[in-house]
Amino acid sequence: MRRKTNxxxxxxxxxxxxxxxxxILFGSLRYENFLGSFNILSVLRYNSMFALISLxxxxxxxxxxxxxxxxxxxxLGSVVAAYASPYGLLPGLAAGVAAGMLAGTLNGLIITxxxxxxxxxxxxxxxxxxxxxxxxARNQSVAVSYATAFTELGQGNLLGLPVPAxxxxxxxxxGSVVLNLTSSGRAVLAIGGSEDASRMMGLPVERITxxxxxASGxxxxxxxVILAAQFGAGQPIEGVGWELFAIAAVVVGGTxxxxxxxxxxxxxxxxxxxxxVFNILNFENGKGWISLSAYWQSVIRGLFLLAVxxxxxxxxxxxxxxxxxxxxxxxxxx
Amino acid sequence: xxxxxxxxxTDRSGVSLLLARYxxxxxxxxxxxxxxxVTPNFATWQTLNVNLTQVSTxxxxxxxxxxxxxxxxxxxxxxxxxxISGxxxPMIFLGNLVGIGGIxxxxxxxxxxxxxxxxxxxxxxxxxxxxxxxxxxxATLVLYIAGRGIAQVMTNGNLQVFKLPEFQxxxxxxxxxxxxxxxxxxxxxxxxxxxxxxxxxGRQLLAIGxxxxxxxxxxxxxxxxxxxxxxISGxxxxxxxLVVIAINSASDANLVxxxxxxxAIAAVAVGGTxxxxxxxxxIGTLLGALVIQLVRYTLLANGVPDxxxxxxxxxxxxxxxxxxxxxxxx
Numbered sequence: 125m126r127r128k129t130n131x132x133x134x135x136x137x138x139x140x141x142x143x144x145x146x147x148i149l150f151g152s153l154r155y156e157n158f159l160g161s162f163n164i165l166s167v168l169r170y171n172s173m174f175a176l177i178s179l180x181x182x183x184x185x186x187x188x189x190x191x192x193x194x195x196x197x198x199x200l201g202s203v204v205a206a207y208a209s210p211y212g213l214l215p216g217l218a219a220g221v222a223a224g225m226l227a228g229t230l231n232g233l234i235i236t237x238x239x240x241x242x243x244x245x246x247x248x249x250x251x252x253x254x255x256x257x258x259x260x261a262r263n264q265s266v267a268v269s270y271a272t273a274f275t276e277l278g279q280g281n282l283l284g285l286p287v288p289a290x291x292x293x294x295x296x297x298x299g300s301v302v303l304n305l306t307s308s309g310r311a312v313l314a315i316g317g318s319e320d321a322s323r324m325m326g327l328p329v330e331r332i333t334x335x336x337x338x339a340s341g342x343x344x345x346x347x348x349v350i351l352a353a354q355f356g357a358g359q360p361i362e363g364v365g366w367e368l369f370a371i372a373a374v375v376v377g378g379t380x381x382x383x384x385x386x387x388x389x390x391x392x393x394x395x396x397x398x399x400x401v402f403n404i405l406n407f408e409n410g411k412g413w414i415s416l417s418a419y420w421q422s423v424i425r426g427l428f429l430l431a432v433x434x435x436x437x438x439x440x441x442x443x444x445x446x447x448x449x450x451x452x453x454x455x456x457x458x
Numbered sequence: 459x460x461x462x463x464x465x466x467x468t469d470r471s472g473v474s475l476l477l478a479r480y481x482x483x484x485x486x487x488x489x490x491x492x493x494x495x496v497t498p499n500f501a502t503w504q505t506l507n508v509n510l511t512q513v514s515t516x517x518x519x520x521x522x523x524x525x526x527x528x529x530x531x532x533x534x535x536x537x538x539x540x541x542i543s544g545x546x547x548p549m550i551f552l553g554n555l556v557g558i559g560g561i562x563x564x565x566x567x568x569x570x571x572x573x574x575x576x577x578x579x580x581x582x583x584x585x586x587x588x589x590x591x592x593x594x595x596x597a598t599l600v601l602y603i604a605g606r607g608i609a610q611v612m613t614n615g616n617l618q619v620f621k622l623p624e625f626q627x628x629x630x631x632x633x634x635x636x637x638x639x640x641x642x643x644x645x646x647x648x649x650x651x652x653x654x655x656x657x658x659x660g661r662q663l664l665a666i667g668x669x670x671x672x673x674x675x676x677x678x679x680x681x682x683x684x685x686x687x688x689x690i691s692g693x694x695x696x697x698x699x700l701v702v703i704a705i706n707s708a709s710d711a712n713l714v715x716x717x718x719x720x721x722a723i724a725a726v727a728v729g730g731t732x733x734x735x736x737x738x739x740x741i742g743t744l745l746g747a748l749v750i751q752l753v754r755y756t757l758l759a760n761g762v763p764d765x766x767x768x769x770x771x772x773x774x775x776x777x778x779x780x781x782x783x784x785x786x787x788x
Contacts, residue, residue: 190595238780244727247720248772255768263765364717368534368599381593419610426604433600437590
């Protein structure tokens with residue numbers, strides 16, 4: 125089923141990039157140091173964790189699934205990475221990612237073998253990963269080793285750019301190539317479009333679905349590694365609500381939750397949009413004209429999500445004229 | 459489409475079906491038997507009260523969640539709505555928002571306004587879903603994110619502490635030795651079970667979950683029913699928020715209702731309600747919540763750390779849903 129390209133669709137897909145550009149323009153005109161390298165680099169450094177989990181979430185959602193476990197898997201990854209950090213940068217990195225991939229493997233197996241809905245499977249994994257992280261860490265945060273180069277993964281710079289941002293950029297590059305240039309990427313979209321049709325066409329539905337959850341778990345583990353490296357500790361209770369932040373970023377990025385369509389680049393724009401909102405709030409408070417508490421950030425993020433979702437609904441109804449969101453309400457089904 | 463009848467499984471279908479249908483009740487019986495045998499001091503009135511008290515807010519919210527899921531939807535905003543009602547009520551009866559003469563009047567107004575507010579917000583969820591055809595998970599995500607922020611902004615993130623028997627009866631009093639919130643819970647469960655089974659509204663919301671287009675074509679006002687269902691979910695979340703702050707003698711917008719959406723969904727799933735809509739059981743949800751609660755209690759009472767209980771909870775959710783799926787395939 126080919127979607128007609130038209131302006132409404134374009135706006136629905138790339139509106140987030142425009143919104144991000146507008147927000148950055150607003151910030152740069154209003155605040156002196158907004159475009160200063162310190163601010164840009166710290167925004168990138170901090171949001172790289174969210175960018176990684178949102179990338180995995182984007183792929184999962186494109187297959188018509190959902191991964192609620194990313195936040196607590198990241199917490200688990202951070203704890204495991206912190207324990208492995210005395211052995212060096214690479215062992216720490218590998219251990220955190222492996223923990224995430226293990227969770228992703230379980231998710232993928234339960235979803236494809238036991239045929240349990242992604243929503244429920246990953247909800248259970250969210251609890252299990254959180255419990256495992258707490259057990260491993262004995263309910264405390266686990267200090268990372270500063271004797272090795274491990275903390276460089278979160279705090280270091282390479283060529284003047286924050287290491288976590290580079291990791292994030294690399295992941296998005298790979299993600300974009302996989303989605304747009306490989307048969308697996310096309311299969312992801314096909315499965316999200318219609319799982320039954322994909323199966324009849326002979327696509328390896330189970331394998332692709334499994335790989336998508338594996339990737340999401342691995343990326344969440346990687347986010348956990350960065351979390352541990354950036355804040356100097358593995359944090360078993362961190363990551364609460366991350367999954368919903370990632371879903372919001374993906375939705376703001378224009379990827380439909382019904383699956384079958386999506387973009388890696390606009391997901392990144394969605395992450396940055398939500399991050400820049402917070403950043404602008406900080407600057408606004410710094411100006412002293414108004415004093416908005418940090419609590420406003422979630423209100424404003426929620427309103428942003430609402431605006432984007434209403435815009436999407438408006439555009440897809442009026443302009444596309446094709447299947448509406450409501451006609452595919454079975455997105456949560458296996 | 460998925461659940462074809464598989465020949466060759468017919469001989470096992472009896473067992474699978476039984477497990478799928480009565481698995482939750484069976485699990486509850488097994489858990490009770492285990493505890494009677496192993497856990498010290500289990501067979502006491504106090505143990506019963508502790509467990510029922512702890513489970514009641516989850517059940518109250520999960521009843522609303524069951525109705526929402528029966529229509530094929532989901533409501534992620536319940537925890538945040540609890541925070542809003544939990545923030546709003548003390549602001550009114552402590553006189554921080556408006557001065558109202560007379561404590562009983564202030565409490566009544568506070569409780570009414572708090573629940574009315576979350577009902578309206580629930581209706582807003584439903585309106586987004588019905589009017590703009592936004593997927594429930596996204597539509598309710600808006601208030602999940604913004605709702606807690608609203609509660610935090612209202613209270614500036616501060617703890618509101620109070621000691622007010624006129625209000626706290628809903629969480630602390632024990633008429634006939636039974637905690638008040640347990641009575642509220644049982645009343646809501648009974649009412650909802652009756653409504654789902656016996657009223658037009660109940661049948662219509664199940665029809666929407668079964669096949670929305672068919673329901674619309676057969677003349678059901680799908681939009682209005684959906685708005686009503688999400689409003690009910692909002693109202694019950696608001697009520698649960700009041701119970702929580704009454705028990706705690708304090709309201710913390712950062713914490714009230716945190717993670718409640720997942721507890722409620724887990725109870726519904728373990729209880730045997732079809733998560734894609736069209737079939738639902740309120741009693742099952744009650745049993746599901748009781749099983750999850752009792753597992754946690756059993757582990758804690760026998761010295762297993764809370765974190766391990768989380769892992770067990772995860773296994774139970776997967777196991778329960780898997781059994782139900784098998785029952786359906788058989």
